[in-house]
Amino acid sequence: MQELDREDFIAWLCANKENDVGRPGTFFHCPIAEFLGVRAGRAHGVQCGKYGYASLDEGKWNVLPLWAQAFTARAERYAFAPITGAQALSILTGVTVSTLS
Numbered sequence: 001m002q003e004l005d006r007e008d009f010i011a012w013l014c015a016n017k018e019n020d021v022g023r024p025g026t027f028f029h030c031p032i033a034e035f036l037g038v039r040a041g042r043a044h045g046v047q048c049g050k051y052g053y054a055s056l057d058e059g060k061w062n063v064l065p066l067w068a069q070a071f072t073a074r075a076e077r078y079a080f081a082p083i084t085g086a087q088a089l090s091i092l093t094g095v096t097v098s099t100l101s
Contacts (some may be wrong), residue, residue: 001059004032004051004062004064004065004068006065006068008035008039009032009035009068009092010089011091012038012039012084012085013031013035013085013086013088013089013092014063015083015085016065016084017086017089018084018085018086019083019084019085020083020084021034021035021081021083021084021085022034022035022080022082022083022084022088023079023080023081023083024075024077024079024080024083025075025076025078025079025080026080027045027046027047028044028045028054029044030072030075031049031075031088032044032046032064032068032069032071032072033045033046033051036038036051037048039051039052040053041042042054042055043055045058046064046072047061049063049064049069049072050062050063051064051068054073059077062077065090067092067095071091071092071095071097073086073089073099074090074094074095075091078099
């Protein structure tokens, strides 16, 4: 299963600033799930602080890093609406600052 690296996620968001990068609040289409799916070439899900292959039992999913848990929680304010890479970066910037404080 893919590891979730913050710097790789940031680079992907930067490369997709103008593009739809996902829909927060959805298991298989939130920005982190979309990012992991693009990297791995197979669908991923994000739910309840965990992530993993969509085809794998959720009990076998990995725990999201703290920054990703905070990002997911904040991004869910925009639940079910598409967001761009730029919007996701803005959310992540706030999360990074608060997570590091």
